[in-house]
Amino acid sequence: MLDINDIGKVFDPITASVEKGQLSRFAKAIGQNNLIYIDNAAARNSGYDDLPVPPTFLFCLKMDVPDPFENYEKLGVCLQKLLHANQSFEYFNAAVAGDVLTFNSVVEDIYAKKGGALEFLIEKTKVVNQRDEHIADLVTTLVIRS
Amino acid sequence: MVNFDDIYVGDFLPVLSTEKISRTTLVLYASASGDYNPIHIDIDFAKNTGMDDVFAHGMLSMAYLGRLLTNWVDQRSIKKVDVRFTAITPLFAQIICTGEVQKKQVVGDQKIIEVLVEAKDSNSGEIKISGIATINLTENRSN
Numbered sequence: 701m702l703d704i705n706d707i708g709k710v711f712d713p714i715t716a717s718v719e720k721g722q723l724s725r726f727a728k729a730i731g732q733n734n735l736i737y738i739d740n741a742a743a744r745n746s747g748y749d750d751l752p753v754p755p756t757f758l759f760c761l762k763m764d765v766p767d768p769f770e771n772y773e774k775l776g777v778c779l780q781k782l783l784h785a786n787q788s789f790e791y792f793n794a795a796v797a798g799d800v801l802t803f804n805s806v807v808e809d810i811y812a813k814k815g816g817a818l819e820f821l822i823e824k825t826k827v828v829n830q831r832d833e834h835i836a837d838l839v840t841t842l843v844i845r846s
Numbered sequence: 847m848v849n850f851d852d853i854y855v856g857d858f859l860p861v862l863s864t865e866k867i868s869r870t871t872l873v874l875y876a877s878a879s880g881d882y883n884p885i886h887i888d889i890d891f892a893k894n895t896g897m898d899d900v901f902a903h904g905m906l907s908m909a910y911l912g913r914l915l916t917n918w919v920d921q922r923s924i925k926k927v928d929v930r931f932t933a934i935t936p937l938f939a940q941i942i943c944t945g946e947v948q949k950k951q952v953v954g955d956q957k958i959i960e961v962l963v964e965a966k967d968s969n970s971g972e973i974k975i976s977g978i979a980t981i982n983l984t985e986n987r988s989n
Contacts, residue, residue, distance in 0.1 A: 720880070729871070729878035730909040731864055734916060752921060755912035759905055763880040779883065780895045783906045788928035789978075794921070839928075 701776055702810045702819050702844065711771045711805040711823075716761040720797045723751050726760065741794075750797040755789060756835055758827055762803045775807070777821065777844055785820070786841035792834040800830040808839070819844040848919050849984040850950075850957040859945030859961065862914040866940045867902050875906045902935040907943075907965040907975050914943040914963060915979055923985070929963070929977025936950065942969040945979070957983045 727738045735742035736752065742749045753761070762768075769779055795801060809822040825838040865871070872886050881903055884891035892900045908929060915924055935941065942965070949960035958980060965975040 725874070725878040726909075729874040730906065730913065732913060734913070736916075736921075746920070754909070755915065755921060755924060755927060756905060756909045757879075760879040760881065768880060769883070780885070782883075784890075784931055786928070786930050787905070787908060788926065790926045791924060 702812075702821060703776065703812050706775050706807050707810050709775075709807040711807075714762055714765055714800050714803040714805075716764045716803070718753055718761065718797050718799045718801060719793060720751055722760075723731060723753065723757070723797055726754065730754075736769055748794065748796050753795040753797075753799075755791075756787075758789065758795070758801070758838060759787065759840075762800055762805075762825060762827075762838070771805070772821070772842070775821065777842070779846045783843045783845070784840070785843045788837075788839045788841070790837045791831070795827075795829060795835050801835060802828050803838075804828075817846050819846070848983065853950060853959055853983070854984055855947050856952055857947040859914060859918045859947075862910060862917060862943040864910050864941045864943070866936065866938055867906070869900070869937065871906070872900060872902060872937070875903055875909075879903065881905065881906060895956070899937055902936065902939065904931040904935070904975065906942050907935055910941050910943050911963050911965055911975060911977075914945055915961075915981075918945070919981055919983070923981050923983055924979060925982050926980040927959075927963070927977065928979075929975050931975055933972055933974050935965075935967070935974050939974075940965050941974065942968045948978070955984065959983060964982075 736746050803825050805825040808824040812819050821842045823840045827835040876882050878888050886903050945961045945963045948962045961979045963979050
């Protein structure tokens with residue numbers, strides 16, 4: 701059971717370095733063949749300082765901690781009943797390999813539907829880089845089946 | 847290069863077809879994404895939750911949608927991607943990503959288009975992910 705008193709709860713910030721090796725592994729895992737994402741020279745020719753972080757990889761960097769589900773479990777979420785329902789990314793600035801990104805997350809909302817059979821947890825995350833430039837906002841909606 | 851003036855509502859993006867999702871795909875994605883939720887990589891865990899087998903990360907198919915978009919426009923033009931995961935993607939599915947321009951508007955001096963993006967099962971046509979990508983084409987960038 702989730703507790704609506706946890707609405708507004710701020711999670712500990714997560715800081716993640718964007719490493720080239722990670723980006724290469726991600727490119728391979730998703731079948732990426734666009735050179736901008738796998739070749740330094742192509743990235744630079746396109747005006748990036750280094751390999752760019754592809755659109756959804758910010759979500760992965762946020763999970764780059766020893767136990768990425770710990771925050772949810774502390775709120776009473778059972779992993780076996782957890783589904784990812786919605787995801788949004790709003791972008792403000794590009795992130796590239798070598799950047800150090802900080803993820804500040806807050807519990808935006810908690811509510812139930814179908815008489816409590818489905819619980820919803822909405823987490824909003826602001827991502828900034830080492831120069832405190834706003835990179836993106838992520839909103840994750842999780843559904844927990846009872 | 848994608849040019850605002852050459853785009854019309856109803857235009858389709860070049861379709862992206864992906865390889866069939868294998869167990870290897872899921873292990874590679876788990877490792878690359880840091881998402882080791884066992885429901886995607888451990889058949890015993892999956893069976894204990896009442897599933898027949900592991901299933902794909904929703905974010906893997908969303909990453910495919912990211913490829914659909916960045917194959918079409920420069921990533922720096924993408925302002926927002928907002929999706930709903932509507933169905934589980936089983937092992938061995940093949941995902942087809944499509945995009946259709948739904949809106950084209952000038953807001954102030956900004957040239958904005960909205961694209962309906964969908965990830966579908968290539969066999970059944972079932973929609974796995976559906977959402978909207980907002981793209982700002984004010985600056986002409988080569989891709």
